[in-house]
Structures are given as structure tokens and as C-alpha cells.
Amino acid sequence: MLSGKTVLVGITGGIAAYKICELIRMYKRANANVRVVCTQNALNFVTKLTLQNLSQNEVGVEEFDIKEFKPEHISYADEADIMVIAPATANTISKIATGVCDNLLTSIACAFTKPVIIAPAMNCGMWDNPILQENLNKLHYTILEPESGFLACGYEGKGRLCSLEKIFDKTVELLDYKPLTGKKIVITSGGTIENIDPVRYISNYSSGKMGLALADTAKSFGADVVLITTKEVSRKYDVIKVKSALDMKEAVEKEFETADCIIMAAAVADYRVKEISSQKMKKTADDEITLKLVKNPDILKEISSQKQGQIIVGFCAESENLIENAKEKIAKKGCDYLIANDISRKDIGFSSDYNEVTILAKNGGMKKLERVDKMTIARQIFEEIYG
Numbered sequence: 292m293l294s295g296k297t298v299l300v301g302i303t304g305g306i307a308a309y310k311i312c313e314l315i316r317m318y319k320r321a322n323a324n325v326r327v328v329c330t331q332n333a334l335n336f337v338t339k340l341t342l343q344n345l346s347q348n349e350v351g352v353e354e355f356d357i358k359e360f361k362p363e364h365i366s367y368a369d370e371a372d373i374m375v376i377a378p379a380t381a382n383t384i385s386k387i388a389t390g391v392c393d394n395l396l397t398s399i400a401c402a403f404t405k406p407v408i409i410a411p412a413m414n415c416g417m418w419d420n421p422i423l424q425e426n427l428n429k430l431h432y433t434i435l436e437p438e439s440g441f442l443a444c445g446y447e448g449k450g451r452l453c454s455l456e457k458i459f460d461k462t463v464e465l466l467d468y469k470p471l472t473g474k475k476i477v478i479t480s481g482g483t484i485e486n487i488d489p490v491r492y493i494s495n496y497s498s499g500k501m502g503l504a505l506a507d508t509a510k511s512f513g514a515d516v517v518l519i520t521t522k523e524v525s526r527k528y529d530v531i532k533v534k535s536a537l538d539m540k541e542a543v544e545k546e547f548e549t550a551d552c553i554i555m556a557a558a559v560a561d562y563r564v565k566e567i568s569s570q571k572m573k574k575t576a577d578d579e580i581t582l583k584l585v586k587n588p589d590i591l592k593e594i595s596s597q598k599q600g601q602i603i604v605g606f607c608a609e610s611e612n613l614i615e616n617a618k619e620k621i622a623k624k625g626c627d628y629l630i631a632n633d634i635s636r637k638d639i640g641f642s643s644d645y646n647e648v649t650i651l652a653k654n655g656g657m658k659k660l661e662r663v664d665k666m667t668i669a670r671q672i673f674e675e676i677y678g
Contacts, residue, residue, distance in 0.1 A: 292468055292512075292674060293323035299371035299403075300325060301396045302342075304332025306443040307378035307412040307452040312337060314377065314455045315345045317667065318462070326371060327351070328396045330383065354395040367395075368402040373466055376400070377435075378412035378452050381423050388426035406465040407432040410458050415448025433461060456666040460511055469513030470677060476509040477550045478502050479543065479557035481521030483536045487582065488568035496641040497558035499524075501606075501665050505554055508669040517546050521557070536560050536587040543590055552602040552676065555591045556630075563587050595625035602676060604628045610635045617651050627653050628676060638662070650675050 298318050302308050318325045327342045328351040342350045351367060368374075376383065376396070383397065387409075392398040400407065409432050417423060418437060427434060435458060438451045480502020482495040499522040506518040506528065516528035519542045524530050533539045536559045547553065562584035572580075591605045603626040609616045610633075617631035631649045634640045639647050639662055647662040650672065660671050 292463065292470065292670065293318065293321040293466065296373070296466055297324040297326060297371045298462060299367060299374045299399070300327045300346075301374060301376040301379075301400070302327065302329045302333040302337065303376065303378060303380045303383040303396065304330055304335060305378040305380050305412050305452075306336060308333050308336035310452060310455060311377055312341060312345055314375075314458060315342070317455060317459050319345070319347070320667075321459075321463075321670070324348070326367060328367060328399060330394055330396050332380075351395050354398060365402055367399045368404070371403075371405065373406045373408065373462060374400065374403050375408045375410070375458060375462060377408070377410035377458055379409045381411075381413050381417045381420070384409065384411060384430070385423065385426045388429040408435060408458065408461055408465070409433070410435040410453055411437050412452035413437070413450050414442060414444050415446050415450040418448075418450045433465065435461060456664055460666070464511055471509055471673070472513035474509075474514045474551040475517070475546075475549055476506075476514040477517045477519065477543065477546045477553045478506045478509065479519045479539060479553075479555050479559075480506070482558040483521055483539055483560045484534050485536065485560050485563040485587075486567045487564050488570065488572045490571050493560060493562075493564070495558045495560070498522075498642040499557075500642070500644065501646060501668070502554075502556035504665040504669040505556055505672065508666065508673060512673060517550075519543060519546070519557070536563060536590070540588050540590050540593075543594065547594055547597070547601070550601055552604065553594060554604040554606075554672075555594075555626075556606050558606075558608065559590060560587055589624070591626055592624045595627075602627050604630065604672075604676065606630045606632065608632045608634045608640070614649060614651075614657075617649065621651050621653065625653075630672065648672075 302311050315325050325346040326348050327346045339350050386397045387400045392401045435453045438453050439449045440451045441447055442450050481499035482497035485493040499520055506516050510516045510528050519531045531542050533542050565583040565585045595603045605624055605626040607617055607620050613631050613633050617629055621629040629651045632640050639645050646665050646668045648660050650658045
């Protein structure tokens with residue numbers, strides 16, 4: 292998604308410097324050309340060799356290591372499309388704000404005329420220092436404020452580097468990458484709820500996180516997004532709250548005709564109670580109770596049989612024989628793609644922020660996406676569908 296773009300990553304001397312190794316990998320997975328510039332103190336936390344291997348480029352540290360006719364800080368500034376300084380220490384932020392150019396990184400920042408992202412990370416007392424806040428206000432850059440939590444210094448407060456996904460998404464946004472502009476993407480998420488009586492229901496463990504990640508990613512890519520979900524969600528795109536499988540079917544059918552792509556990430560109940568009690572069912576002397584269930588409509592199969600140019604993507608959650616069951620399901624459902632999840636693992640899937648999936652295509656193609664955060668999985672799914 293970042294093909295043809297050069298991202299200049301500036302790393303300063305904070306403990307969060309080690310996290311930037313993964314950020315570089317995220318940029319590289321998106322096909323960006325990554326250049327890295329470090330302060331001398333940053334190399335106390337992460338090695339130059341590591342950064343060179345990850346970025347596949349020489350890492351800049353010294354200001355007057357000139358190899359071309361132009362000063363090095365100008366060469367870096369001219370080449371890059373965006374500069375990301377993370378972690379940004381109080382020292383470097385204050386230098387940039389006051390025009391101090393005493394190392395390669397601050398010199399580049401002074402000369403840089405394109406978008407700049409600064410992601411601070413420091414002790415909470417340093418973050419709250421009024422002088423630092425005054426310096427931040429001087430900067431006409433995108434500031435991604437730190438998060439609250441346990442800090443390396445032992446304090447609890449605001450100072451942790453924000454999530455790498457937030458930095459990555461902001462990079463994509465500022466580079467105006469909108470591959471889904473003009474596309475209407477409908478996504479379902481969450482687990483449906485099938486009432487038994489006014490206080491009891493049948494449901495599942497789906498958190499809706501994967502569907503929400505897909506919807507957020509589609510929106511950031513410029514799509515017109517409709518999220519049909521069983522969860523409480525507040526977003527700047529259309530959100531339709533539903534409860535049962537029948538509710539979801541009705542909502543999907545309303546959006547179906549005008550959709551370019553429908554992604555059924557929701558965990559839809561296969562069965563519902565045939566007769567829902569209008570009153571709370573009372574406990575009896577019997578040791579057993581029988582509920583009669585009836586099959587719910589197969590929404591994915593139905594819309595796949597009715598499609599007229601739409602791309603239909605289904606999800607399947609399996610606890611055994613993942614690929615075999617997924618192959619059988621995509622043939623039976625008739626969808627264009629099927630995303631297979633292994634729910635037997637505790638480190639991915641339901642309620643986790645991470646996932647590992649296999650994408651099966653109707654034409655027999657298959658691609659495994661290794662364990663990463665769900666936002667990255669969402670981006671990779673769209674790259675596979677529209678790549």
C-alpha cells in the first residue's frame with residue numbers, strides 16, 4: 292500500500308526505541324522504502340546493524356558523513372515523502388521546536404517541508420512539564436500523544452509510546468493512500484444474540500474486533516463503509532446495530548444491491564430458539580429442560596448465490612482441520628474468498644487483539660497471514676482482495 296513512498300524514520304534515545312524495529316517491518320510489509328536516522332543516544336537502545344537489516348538501507352547517524360554533492364541532511368529531506376520521529380524524547384522535541392540543529396536528525400527536521408509525525412515517549416513528569424508542552428505547541432506537525440500506563444522508570448502515568456498501529460495508520464492517512472475511494476464496503480461483526488426469554492439468550496464469544504478493524508481500515512482507505520454489528524460502536528461511518536441472525540440478514544439485504552464488497556466477519560448463530568418465551572422462564576423441579584432450535588438462514592450462502600458483481604468474503608472459525616474444513620466451506624458457500632481462523636489457539640482469535648488467518652480464494656488460491664495485530668491483518672486482507 293506504500294509502494295513508491297519513502298518513509299524516513301527518526302529514532303531518538305528513549306527506551307521505546309526497540310519498538311520501532313516492528314514499525315519498520317510494518318512499513319516494509321507495505322512495500323515502503325524505509326530510511327532510518329538515529330541520534331547517538333538511540334543506539335544505546337537499538338543497534339545500527341539491526342536497523343540496517345530491517346530497513347535494508349544504510350542508517351544515518353553522523354551529520355557530516357557526506358557521500359554526495361549535497362549535505363546529507365538535505366539528501367534525506369529531499370528523498371522522503373514523510374518523516375516519522377518515534378520515540379521522540381523531550382530533548383529532541385525541544386530542539387526541533389527552537390530550531391536547534393546539532394545532529395543529523397534535528398537538521399533534517401529543520402529542512403523537512405513535507406508531513407512530519409512526532410510520537411513522544413517519556414516519563415510522565417517530563418510530559419507534563421509546561422515548557423515541553425509549550426514547545427509542542429510551537430510545532431506544526433502531527434503529534435500522536437503518548438498513552439497512559441506503567442512506564443519503564445517505574446511510574447504510572449502518561450508517557451508510553453502510542454501504538455505502532457496508530458503511527459502506521461496516520462502515516463498512510465497523511466500520504467493520502469485511498470485505494471478504495473468510490474467503493475462501498477459492507478462489513479458484519481460481532482456475535483449474534485438469539486433470545487430464549489426476556490433475560491436469557493444463546494450467543495458466542497465473538498468480540499467483533501476483527502470486523503471493526505476491517506471497517507476502520509476500509510474507511511482509512513477511502514471507502515464508503517457500512518458496519519453491521521451486534522456491538523456498541525461509535526465511528527464516523529455508518530454503523531447499523533443489530534441483535535439476532537434474522538436482524539443481520541435483513542440489514543445485509545438492504546445494503547447488498549449497492550455494495551461493491553461484503554465481508555461477513557460476524558459470528559452468526561446457526562440456530563435460534565423456535566418459540567421465544569414472552570415471560571421469564573421459571574425454574575422447575577425438573578433436572579433438565581429442552582429447548583427446540585430451528586436453523587437460521589445461511590446469509591453468506593444466500594448473498595453469494597445472488598451476487599451481481601459484488602465481491603463476497605466470508606469468515607470461518609474452526610477448532611480442528613482448519614484448511615480441510617475451510618476448503619469444504621468455500622465450495623459450499625460459493626463466496627469469492629474465505630478467511631479461516633483457528634479458534635483452538637488462545638493467543639489469537641476471539642477477544643484477542645491478534646490474529647493469524649489463511650485466505651482461501653474461489654479459484655483455489657491460498658495465502659497464510661502470520662500472527663500480527665488485527666489492524667495489520669485487515670490491511671493484508673484488503674491488499675489480497677484488491678491487490
